[in-house]
Amino acid sequence: SRLPLSDRSAPSPAWPSFPRSAFPLRLGALGEAMSEACVDKLPAAERKRLKKEAEAKKRDEERAQKKAEQAAKQEASGKKADNLEDLDPSKYRENRMAMVKALKDPYPHKWPVNASIPALIEKYKDMPPQTTEEGNEVIIAGRVRNKRAQGANLIFYDLVADGSKIQIMCQGQNHQVGDFKESHGVINRGDIVGVRGFIGKSKTGELSVFPREVRLLTACLHMLPKEHQGLKDLEVRFRKRYLDLIMNDDVRNVFYTRSKIVNFIRHYLDSRGFLEVETPMMNMIPGGATAKPFVTHHNELDMELFMRVAPELYLKMLVVGGLDRVYEIGRNFRNEGMDLTHNPEFTACEFYMAYADYNDLMDISEELISSMVLNIKGSYKVQYHPDGPDGDPIEIDFTPPWPRISMVEEIEKKLGKKLNRDFTSEASREELDAEVARLGIECPPPRSVARLLDKLCGHFIEDHLVNPTFVTEHPQVMSPLAKWHRSKEGLTERFELFVNTKEICNAYTELNDPERQMQCFMGQAAAKEAGDDEAQGVDTDFVTALEHGLPPTGGWGCGIDRLTMFLSDKNSIREVILFPAMKPLGK
8 A cells, every 4th residue: 555554553642641520620639639630740732721621611601600690680571682692502593493484585596696705805905995886786695704783774794705704784775675674683693695785995994895685595593602712622623514614714724725735636647647547445355555444245246345445456457457657536444543643534645657666756756745835835844733733833844855764774773783684584573572572662463573663663763753754665574565675685665755753655666576466465364364454365356467467667655634734734634634533422
């Protein structure tokens, strides 16, 4: 696979994780002392976050108490709340649903928009204050972010669409369609409305639309979080991404950045003669990567199938067929753990280039990614917060060329000794096992040569890389689909690209000897028998394809999600996936 070897365990946290229930609001003296001691062990950023949460919770409780007192007074006096948002959320929804049912046409089929809010802002940004263009009718639509009234005949809305906001200044003398009070009485914060009127600027110089008609297009039946409070709860944000996008403007920018990354890669490859293709997502054999697959069942054929862990084998079959340059951007699925950099389904790009080797692919990686960073960020250097927005930033410099480190040679340098390079032998495994144990590195069973080497590489190399760096020449036992090194016995012509300790690219000169490929498959089968449920199976159809002749080929893969994390300054993969995998509520 072109993506990370997913058998790496997530690093152990640097501090203990405590459930919120560990910090009750009211404790005895002993409990309070224990709680404070636990908090004192946390990093400064985490203590700051917990303090903010506690303060916010206290403010919310005080507001809720005031609202309850106001509601009780109103109920006792027989009065109704003047502001809908003073109601309990469930009562608010009931009230809104009743309002919708009372409307003649609560869900219009169309609204003839003729302008976008960003285009209006750009076109009229230099308009002088207190001027209007009454002869130029504009028709826009969007979501009401805020509503405020100044008397019976003047209402202001903040209307949001396409990531931009514009003021709607509703004056009774301009209103032409329907009753002014009735039209605006049904509109509340969160609703989607259509506005027909003319553009102008207020006395304060704020660009505004002065409507002749305002129409409710779709009512929001739920009370949105208050704008000054915002939406910060991560669970709510990820489970209700639509609400996250409504409330948090910066979230939209993350996914625009993600789209720019995909489009840049696509344009780069298309302009160099690559053909974009699609390959199956359900396979009879889970091949192309060292990863545990998801299993599904085909009812008609009554057979077990596997969601693909990588498209690699199919893409190389296409190169055998004469499509010398092919690529695919799509989803892969791996039945593994979830953490800050892993999601069970993720997006990757893989390309295969006939008559190229891993040296060519390193040059392409430098050119592609460095030019992408410069194009999107305007500089080769980017600021990144690895511990979240409240942590200290680091600078990542994507300026090419990037360092190239030979994996085994660097491990030997750090160990101060030469390793047994016969990595297929038990003696080599025992030597590596002893070194891992001596260093106190955790490696759960099976403690195979590949897994032990991977742990040593993480300990000595990967965990210390910040700027883009190529880690090269992996042993053959770690790379069953890579071609043997032309001058270094037991190694392969492979590299992984790391940024801030995380792998974002994986590439190699492809193994095109069918006999050696079958031997590597059999080695993987033996590892699976020994208990490694991430080892690959034996794909005889792929070996048969190789027997028809795969030209010398270089293959490359990149994780789109991780790349987006670095270019949008997010330290969690869930921030850059619109609908990330989540645990069921209550578990």
